Structure formats: C-alpha cells, structure tokens
Amino acid sequence: MPKRRSTIPIAHADDLPTIAFTDEEWQAVEHAYARQLNADVRQQITTVTTQYLKDCVFDRTAAPKKMALERIERVRRAAGDLESVMLNREAFSASTDELSRQQQQSAHSYADRLIRRHLAGLASSNELCALIRQHLDEQSLARHKLHHLRDALKSLVVACDYALSDLSATENSDDEPWNWWIQALTQIVQRHDLPHGARIVEISGQPSPFLALVCELQGALQKHVPARHMPSGEALAKAIRRARDK
Numbered sequence: 001m002p003k004r005r006s007t008i009p010i011a012h013a014d015d016l017p018t019i020a021f022t023d024e025e026w027q028a029v030e031h032a033y034a035r036q037l038n039a040d041v042r043q044q045i046t047t048v049t050t051q052y053l054k055d056c057v058f059d060r061t062a063a064p065k066k067m068a069l070e071r072i073e074r075v076r077r078a079a080g081d082l083e084s085v086m087l088n089r090e091a092f093s094a095s096t097d098e099l100s101r102q103q104q105q106s107a108h109s110y111a112d113r114l115i116r117r118h119l120a121g122l123a124s125s126n127e128l129c130a131l132i133r134q135h136l137d138e139q140s141l142a143r144h145k146l147h148h149l150r151d152a153l154k155s156l157v158v159a160c161d162y163a164l165s166d167l168s169a170t171e172n173s174d175d176e177p178w179n180w181w182i183q184a185l186t187q188i189v190q191r192h193d194l195p196h197g198a199r200i201v202e203i204s205g206q207p208s209p210f211l212a213l214v215c216e217l218q219g220a221l222q223k224h225v226p227a228r229h230m231p232s233g234e235a236l237a238k239a240i241r242r243a244r245d246k
Helices: 023-033 039-061 065-086 098-123 127-136 147-169 176-191 209-221 234-245
Strands: none
Touching: 023 209, 039 176, 039 209, 065 147, 176 209, 176 234, 209 234
C-alpha cells in the first residue's frame, strides 16, 4: 500500500458519504461476531462508521502540507529581503567609487519619494503602509526611527519560524481515521459488555469475535473506501492493537 501524502488538518468536501447497513449486512456482521446486536449498538456502530467515512473523504481532499510549507518559506524570505532593502544593507564592492555611492543614494532617495507619494492615500487605512511611509519620509531616515519597521519585519520572520516548527511537529498518521474508528468500536462493545479482544485463537486458528467484526465491517465498507488493513488474520489483530495504543 503506497504511503499516504502528508496533508494539512483542514479540508473541504461537498459530497460527504453516509452509511446505512441493510438487514442482510447486519445479519452477516452478527454472524461474524457471534453475537446479536441490539438497536442501540447498531446505531452507535453506524454513527462512528459514518464519521470514519467522512474522515476518509477529508483525508483524500486535504491539501498537501508541502503547499503550506512553501508559502510560509516564501513569506519568510520576503520579510527578510524587505528588511534588508528598507535598511539599505546593499553591500558596495571595494571598487565602487564615490560617485557611484552618491548616485545610488540619490536613486534610493528619489525612489522612496515616488513610493511615499502613492502611499499617502493608503496610509490612513493600512498600518503597514503608514509604517513604511514613515520610514520613507525624508525626516524619518535616521536609524533610531526605523526600529518599528525593523521590529515588525523581524517579528514576521520569527512568526514564520514558529509556523514552520508547528508544521513539522504535527505529522499525521497514515492510519489516523482508521485508528479512531477502531477505538470508537472498541468503546462501544466495551460499554455493552461485548467481546473486544483482538487476537487469533490459538487452538482453532480462528479470529476472535471482535477481529471478525472488524473484518466484516471493512468488507461492507469497501464500496465506499478501500480496506485500510486487509483481513489477514494476525496482521489485522496487530493493527487493531496498535490503534488502541495510540
């Protein structure tokens, strides 16, 4: 089974699936489980299974985490570049003559005036525009008056660093929806004093009732989602135990 792509924890889907087990399907489930299930248990199983299907849909439609990562990195680079430009950190080579320095300073001053002129109408409604315009103002070129802009840009860079850290820390599990479903099914049968062991019976080699229940439910869901774990006996039992340990 191919590894699931890493996604962000939000998504949008218009066509959410629902599940309604037929009488024949419930009979097959009860036969596999070797227990009759009352209306309350059936309803609870239907509810958590419907949620499992919805989670699978959201899982397929969620945007790749890489897209969010790339945007944060672009914002961070842009903030750093803007800070350097606004603080005139351009490096002059050793061969740069004095005239070139004066020309570049004059060009910067003229460019700043042009930008400042058009920022005037935006500054009243945009705090960042007002801050940049203040920097571009000829009376505000002293370095000690640039700390507001510098701090704002540095804060943006730091915020991006924290965002990147958050993004890398929230690695989602390949089996997250399935794990939740197994945990919910386990809680349901436990509340009703029904078998919940997940193992292969050593003497007969047959699956325990709960293991058979999960196998049958997965089979009924294959028309909606592929089985996350194939009913291969001990492999499925181990997957159920791992899900419960999450």
